[in-house]
Amino acid sequence: MSGFTLxxxxxxxxxxxxxxxxVTAGLVGVVAPAFGWxxxxxxxxxxxxxxxxxxxxxxxxDMLRLSLVTGLASTLLALAIVVLFLAAFLETPLFRVVxxxxxxLLAVPHAAAAIGLAFLLAPSGLASRLLSPWLTxxxxxxxxxxxxxxxxxxxxxxxxxxxxxxxxxxxxxxxxQCQARERLMVARSLGYGPxxxxxxxxxxxxxxxxxxxxxxxxxxxxxTVEVALILGPSTPPTLAVAVVRWLGDPDLSLRxxxxxxxxxxxxxxxxxxLAWWGxxxxxxxxxxxxxxxxxRRRGEATGRVLGAGLTWLAIxxxxxxxxxxxxxxxxxxxxxxxxxxxxxxLRTWREAxxxxxxxxxxxxxIGLGATALSVVLVxxxxxxxxxxxxxxRPGAQLILYLPLLVPPVAFLYGLVQLxxxxxxxxxxxxxxxxxxxxxxxxxxxxxxxxxxRLDPRWGQVAAALGASRAATFRRVRLPMLAGPIAVAAxxxxxxxxxQYLPTVLLGAGRLATLTxxxxxxxxxxxRRLTAVYALGQLALPALGFALALGLPRFLFRHRRxxxx
Amino acid sequence: xxxxxxxxxxLPLLLAIPLALxxxxxxxxxxxxxxxxxxxETQARGQTVYWNAWGGDAAVNRYIGWVAERMAERHGVExxxxxxxxxxxxxxxxIAEKSAGNVDDGAIDLVWINGENFAAMQRNGLLFGPxxxxxxxxxxxxxxxxxEMRTDFTLPTEGFEAPWxxxxxxxxxxxxxxxAPPRDMRALLDWAKAHPGRFTxxxxxxxxxxxxxxxxxxxxxxxxxxxxxxxxDHEVATVTAPLWDYLDALxxxxxxxxxxxxxxxxxxxxLMGDGELSLxxxxxxxxxxxAVADHQLPPGTRSYVLDGGTLGNVHFVAIPFNARRKAxxxxxxxxxxxxxxxxxxxxxxxxxxxxxxxxxxxxxxxREAFDRGDANPARLPPExxxxxxxxxxxxxxxxxEAAWIARYAKG
Numbered sequence: 001m002s003g004f005t006l007x008x009x010x011x012x013x014x015x016x017x018x019x020x021x022x023v024t025a026g027l028v029g030v031v032a033p034a035f036g037w038x039x040x041x042x043x044x045x046x047x048x049x050x051x052x053x054x055x056x057x058x059x060x061x062d063m064l065r066l067s068l069v070t071g072l073a074s075t076l077l078a079l080a081i082v083v084l085f086l087a088a089f090l091e092t093p094l095f096r097v098v099x100x101x102x103x104x105l106l107a108v109p110h111a112a113a114a115i116g117l118a119f120l121l122a123p124s125g126l127a128s129r130l131l132s133p134w135l136t137x138x139x140x141x142x143x144x145x146x147x148x149x150x151x152x153x154x155x156x157x158x159x160x161x162x163x164x165x166x167x168x169x170x171x172x173x174x175x176x177q178c179q180a181r182e183r184l185m186v187a188r189s190l191g192y193g194p195x196x197x198x199x200x201x202x203x204x205x206x207x208x209x210x211x212x213x214x215x216x217x218x219x220x221x222x223x224t225v226e227v228a229l230i231l232g233p234s235t236p237p238t239l240a241v242a243v244v245r246w247l248g249d250p251d252l253s254l255r256x257x258x259x260x261x262x263x264x265x266x267x268x269x270x271x272x273x274l275a276w277w278g279x280x281x282x283x284x285x286x287x288x289x290x291x292x293x294x295x296r297r298r299g300e301a302t303g304r305v306l307g308a309g310l311t312w313l314a315i316x317x318x319x320x321x322x323x324x325x326x327x328x329x330x331x332x333x334x335x336x337x338x339x340x341x342x343x344x345x346l347r348t349w350r351e352a353x354x355x356x357x358x359x360x361x362x363x364x365x366i367g368l369g370a371t372a373l374s375v376v377l378v379x380x381x382x383x384x385x386x387x388x389x390x391x392x393r394p395g396a397q398l399i400l401y402l403p404l405l406v407p408p409v410a411f412l413y414g415l416v417q418l419x420x421x422x423x424x425x426x427x428x429x430x431x432x433x434x435x436x437x438x439x440x441x442x443x444x445x446x447x448x449x450x451x452x453r454l455d456p457r458w459g460q461v462a463a464a465l466g467a468s469r470a471a472t473f474r475r476v477r478l479p480m481l482a483g484p485i486a487v488a489a490x491x492x493x494x495x496x497x498x499q500y501l502p503t504v505l506l507g508a509g510r511l512a513t514l515t516x517x518x519x520x521x522x523x524x525x526x527r528r529l530t531a532v533y534a535l536g537q538l539a540l541p542a543l544g545f546a547l548a549l550g551l552p553r554f555l556f557r558h559r560r561x562x563x564x
Numbered sequence: 565x566x567x568x569x570x571x572x573x574x575l576p577l578l579l580a581i582p583l584a585l586x587x588x589x590x591x592x593x594x595x596x597x598x599x600x601x602x603x604x605e606t607q608a609r610g611q612t613v614y615w616n617a618w619g620g621d622a623a624v625n626r627y628i629g630w631v632a633e634r635m636a637e638r639h640g641v642e643x644x645x646x647x648x649x650x651x652x653x654x655x656x657x658x659i660a661e662k663s664a665g666n667v668d669d670g671a672i673d674l675v676w677i678n679g680e681n682f683a684a685m686q687r688n689g690l691l692f693g694p695x696x697x698x699x700x701x702x703x704x705x706x707x708x709x710x711x712e713m714r715t716d717f718t719l720p721t722e723g724f725e726a727p728w729x730x731x732x733x734x735x736x737x738x739x740x741x742x743x744a745p746p747r748d749m750r751a752l753l754d755w756a757k758a759h760p761g762r763f764t765x766x767x768x769x770x771x772x773x774x775x776x777x778x779x780x781x782x783x784x785x786x787x788x789x790x791x792x793x794x795x796x797d798h799e800v801a802t803v804t805a806p807l808w809d810y811l812d813a814l815x816x817x818x819x820x821x822x823x824x825x826x827x828x829x830x831x832x833x834x835l836m837g838d839g840e841l842s843l844x845x846x847x848x849x850x851x852x853x854x855a856v857a858d859h860q861l862p863p864g865t866r867s868y869v870l871d872g873g874t875l876g877n878v879h880f881v882a883i884p885f886n887a888r889r890k891a892x893x894x895x896x897x898x899x900x901x902x903x904x905x906x907x908x909x910x911x912x913x914x915x916x917x918x919x920x921x922x923x924x925x926x927x928x929x930x931r932e933a934f935d936r937g938d939a940n941p942a943r944l945p946p947e948x949x950x951x952x953x954x955x956x957x958x959x960x961x962x963x964x965e966a967a968w969i970a971r972y973a974k975g
Binding site: 040041124140144233234247255335416417504512519525529 | 614616618619620621622625644646647648649650652653654655656657659660661662663664665666671672679680681683684687688741760761762767769771819820821823824825827828829830831832833834835837838839840858859860861862863962969970972973974
């Protein structure tokens with residue numbers, strides 16, 4: 001057996017082992033306390049009392065409703081924006097502009113985008129300052145409830161802003177796979193308008209390819225903590241935020257309640273996914289007639305206007321949020337209603353520069369380590385699928401996505417316990433492995449469809465020409481997939497850079513990264529320092545995305561047909 | 565073997581994990597700590613001490629950096645500041661280690677702690693001690709004259725924590741917008757009615773939010789002495805009724821009509837900086853002055869304490885039961901109590917946290933280091949800090965938090 005074949009056989013098993021052990025340990029760490037088992041805190045008998053306490057938690061129904069509504073609504077909106085944009089502007093100059101903006105936008109960490117948006121739209125925020133007092137007459141900020149509105153509108157907006165670039169990136173990677181250009185050309189030549197042509201000819205082929213990313217978005221949006229903390233309501237909060245509060249409560253007996261709450265969160269996320277899946281089937285049935293009714297130009301203008309308007313609104317809001325962060329990082333005291341900080345100072349940047357070097361080093365080395373490990377494992381799994389000609393079994397796929405579905409706060413606690421039991425010292429290795437848990441699913445998500453859709457005949461041609469399996473992989477599949485692999489790696493790196501809890505818990509807080517510094521400083525409420533670290537947090541992944549989009553262009557400058 | 569076969573085979577192994585959770589963790593690590601202080605210092609030399617402390621304030625972080633330098637120079641101990649956003653993270657880690665049967669190789673050597681977190685850790689046997697009275701500098705706090713050095717939220721510390729600094733509930737306001745700030749809780753209600761939307765308090769159970777409830781209860785309750793006793797000895801609903809009447813009247817006049825609350829004290833401060841509030845409060849008497857110097861609060865910020873006095877307490881450092889470097893942690897705790905470290909901490913230019921040392925126990929020379937007279941207008945006059953009210957029994961805090969959440973947190 002050649003080394004290549006051996007590696008391809010072993011890698012999927014290694015992947016499953018790497019995921020199954022921590023995820024199960026993590027889950028056990030949630031399930032056992034939820035039913036009363038946590039000897040360190042005196043819980044030594046099975047009981048349903050904590051579930052009863054959970055049902056009686058004030059505002060539980062509202063928490064559940066908030067989590068479900070914000071998760072589903074934000075995903076639906078983000079998907080609608082992406083589809084409308086692609087329908088209206090695929091292959092136009094505007095499309096290329098947005099494509100270029102994509103990598104910096106994707107690199108914005110969720111928390112930074114949320115902080116920026118909160119500052120933009122709050123009563124004392126940038127928008128209100130720009131209009132005051134000359135238009136509004138406000139010399140003091142008005143008192144309206146946004147962000148933090150009980151309906152969760154601000155939270156939905158914040159989530160949409162971050163999910164649009166992600167879904168757009170996933171769609172861009174999938175478009176060549178479903179032969180979008182060819183389908184579009186056929187439909188256009190039959191007289192369909194651009195929007196109708198996309199909706200009727202391309203979308204039915206595109207959606208199955210981005211379905212998994214959409215599910216990941218639902219899972220994230222319905223269980224996010226950081227964004228909901230900043231933009232969501234507080235009385236009551238979303239379920240995930242409530243779980244975090246219970247976990248952090250000094251009253252340690254609430255940890256049992258938190259564990260039960262974490263399981264409920266898991267069920268809520270599953271329910272959201274189920275609802276979406278049901279809606280998918282409904283849409284498929286309802287749309288069957290519409291797809292073939294021959295209508296060629298209905299809603300064309302509305303689609304174009306909405307697509308352009310919503311896309312620019314999302315990009316504009318995100319850009320304005322970033323601009324607000326930059327202004328804050330340069331501000332001295334900046335009172336309302338001044339729209340421009342004066343005087344400006346570099347003091348905050350200088351202070352941060354003194355202490356940020358080591359965190360920067362840690363962030364980069366952990367991110368590269370976790371990404372490299374994940375990419376090797378994922379490519380190994382997918383190559384094994386290709387050779388075996390069948391996809392991973394559903395059970396194995398579920399394991400792959402579990403780290404995305406279980407709320408990390410609860411599941412990490414069990415992980416720390418596993419770490420202590422295995423005697424794995426808190427440090428770089430433990431943190432990097434922990435990051436891989438969250439990086440790997442995203443890398444898989446980003447790469448799987450592109451890999452699976454690669455025409456198997458390329459491999460057959462290579463084999464017919466006498467190439468070994470290893471050579472086919474190295475000289476045919478790898479180069480053809482270099483673009484998607486690079487993008488998947490960049491996504492993975494960005495995920496690693498943004499990790500807070502795994503870094504703190506598995507590293508016992510000893511490995512300071514840009515994110516851990518940013519979060520602990522944010523708890524002190526100095527928006528200037530927070531802004532500086534948020535911008536630093538953004539710079540590394542932006543570099544990663546720029547490389548991912550630029551590198552294939554450089555490598556394949558003599559093989560232009562390989563470029564997307 | 566396919567991946568899912570592997571998952572099937574691994575499963576029984578994983579199900580065994582809960583069994584491992586039942587490790588006999590209570591057996592406190594047999595400490596090989598010497599009795600003699602000099603021997604402890606010798607043992608500490610060369611150790612690395614991981615000190616878990618809230619990292620949300622750049623000034624505090626810089627002070628801890630200075631402590632680390634001195635510890636390396638003087639005692640050959642390397643101090644690593646593990647920056648937390650919440651002490652609960654350290655508590656979680658110790659629980660996880662105890663669950664996994666780690667009794668002598670814990671990752672945390674010293675933790676900055678007080679109040680509920682201390683009570684919870686102590687109750688669950690997660691702390692090492694008693695050690696405070698073994699620190700040579702502990703005597704400088706004159707614990708017999710100052711019982712608060714041995715009391716944390718009315719609970720006796722029994723030597724399981726060493727005092728580090730003091731806190732007192734301090735109000736601050738923007739003198740540009742407010743002429744006469746309210747001097748007691750009833751006046752605060754009238755003030756809020758006259759200035760709707762310009763005051764709020766952090767979301768309960770954030771500790772500053774809960775402190776506001778306790779302060780109000782202390783002023784509104786008929787007989788404040790009952791609060792020193794456990795809540796279970798009294799009819800909680802009757803005792804606290806005046807507080808809920810008060811809050812029902814106050815909430816419609818709060819920021820966002822009391823429908824949304826800032827998450828924490830720092831967020832309250834940020835709202836003051838944004839101009840959304842005109843009046844706020846903090847637990848660190850030096851914070852408003854430091855925040856003005858740091859461009860976070862308006863230059864017209866002024867601090868004061870309510871006429872009847874405000875709640876105050878002491879914050880401590882403690883050693884987890886399974887800390888790996890107990891000797892180093894004790895040497896560090898002792899250094900934190902030294903006149904040199906305490907004087908520097910109290911310096912408003914450094915941090916401004918009031919000292920726990922008793923001035924009568926210091927030499928004239930040592931005392932001088934504490935007298936850095938500076939006339940920062942945002943700072944509280946030192947005599948204001950004498951109007952200190954003791955914390956109620958912690959059970960009241962739990963009762964208040966649960967009742968508040970049931971009344972106001974469900975929307």
